[in-house]
Amino acid sequence: MANFTLVTEFLLEVFAETWELRILLSVLFLLVYLGSLLGNLTIIIAATIDQTLNTPMYFFLRNLSILDMGYASVTVPNACINSFFDHRNISMGGCAAQIFLFFFCACVEIQFLTIMAQDRYVAICKPLLYPIIMNHQFCGQMTVASLLSSLILASVHTFKTFQLSFCHSNIVPQFFCDIPSLLRLSCSDTFINQLLLLLSAIGLSGSCFTFIAISYVRILSTVLKVPVKGERGKAFSTCVPHIIVVCVFLSSGAYAYLRPPAISDIMKDMTLSVFYTIVPPFLNPIIYSLRNKQIKKAVKKVIFRIFHR
Template sequence: MANCSKVTKFLLEGFANGRELRVLQVVSFLLIYLATLLGNLLIIAATTFDQSLHTPMYFFIRNLSILDMCFVSVTVPNACVNSLTDNRVISVAGCATQVYLVIYCVYVELLFLTVMACDRYVAICQPLHYPVIMNHQFCVWTTLDSLLSGLIYAGVHTGNTFRLSFCQSNVVHQFFCDIPSLQRLSCCNTFISFLLILMSAIMVCGGCFTFIAMSYIQILSTVLKFPTRERGKAFSTCVPHITVVCVFLTSLIYVYLKPSVTSSMIQDMILSVLYTIVPPFLNPIIYSLRNKQVKKAVSKIILRKCYSGK
């Protein structure tokens, strides 16, 4: 503690040290990033301009696409620039901003996934009450509640992290600033900080997971009563959502709640990719691009652009 000095900047790690491997990483990240932006932009355009897609389900899908574009933009562009320039420096203010935005996007994404599970439950288990329960006012207020509560949630965790003293090292063993990596750099007791994460994970992640699980138990019991021909259609709208929720929550919980010395840096990075980059990339595909209505709407938009270009 006698040799401690105040940290004024952090150094982010990369996936590889060699120039060729860094370029390969940048190309991979950039392709995923551009595909994510394109896919989500198409979903936003389709659900905005096609009147037949102005339903609660597509309202939430559009919001999720907007959020995913912001989510992936928080980490990927900066990681690509750092790898290309081999400049890993990030200021304390920049690191705090990145932590805040990552937590905010993760929190809001989790709430959106939960509300979408509610939408599927009402649509399948209570179809006659669907227009009454999933009305426009409900959709708007749940979205606003998610966005506004996320500001407070992210602020609490960011402030709690950066009240710590950093004096052991300024090398963040991650390609972006996140709480677990920063806690390992602290020279003071991080028990209170970890306890806050644990309690919030139990309340938020545990609560959302419980609600989603209960919703799908009810959905499963209802679908099994359907005629055989209708079961496939019902399951096709649920299985992709369950897949994304499982990957998102499993990687998120492992990264944030595991003991700080039980895994390698590369393993932590890969798991971080699973909840920061993979869901925004896959969501347009599994939620919408497999849907015939959305495919038709996207085709109309592309053809309209082609004709207008000529």
């Protein structure tokens, strides 16, 4: 406990050891971050201003974009600043806040993606029942349920993580504070923490992934029955990229959070974490919106209004 009382802050890893590579990666990730902000902000503005996009699909798309802006902002800006200025310190409170916000956003993200898969399934497979199933009340309830369940999960995991004693080291083997990295630094028994992660993965991520997979299998089976090839291609071009992003997001996150603490390689861990921290907020706007004619039309309307005032 003497060592534990000395740990008042943690030291985060930077993107690379050499200054040149560190700056290159920092600039690259910063550009991706700014791109994700721009893409998501465009969706939010377009879906808010254009009244024709006042449907459940765009309601959740707007919510996902708001979430993705926060999700990327929790880790990327701080990591880029750390790499630029070689400032690696983060306080215990700052680390706890980062863990809570990151875990909260990740849990809401997977639930929103699941609801959006449900929305697409109903729209394509049960179009006549769409207004009844995906009504405003249902959308509101699902949003609140996602936020509350994620709030509870993030609070429990953050609380249990910072109940541990940290006396092995204060160097976090990651460019942001996350639970697996802190578990490796702890000299306490982390069995309960690992069990909680496993239960969360099975209960939330596992069930969400199963639901998404079933939804898209049904969508694709319905689409294959459509005689028009052009319509089939449109549906495939929307479904397949989304499935890929969900698989990358969940598989990389599951590997990082569920593997034994003893198995660790800093560069491998940092590379892997990019796939569940930086990639989804950047790709979601492209997959869901920039290929969508209604969004493109709404964006053109917004730009026309701005430049013709």
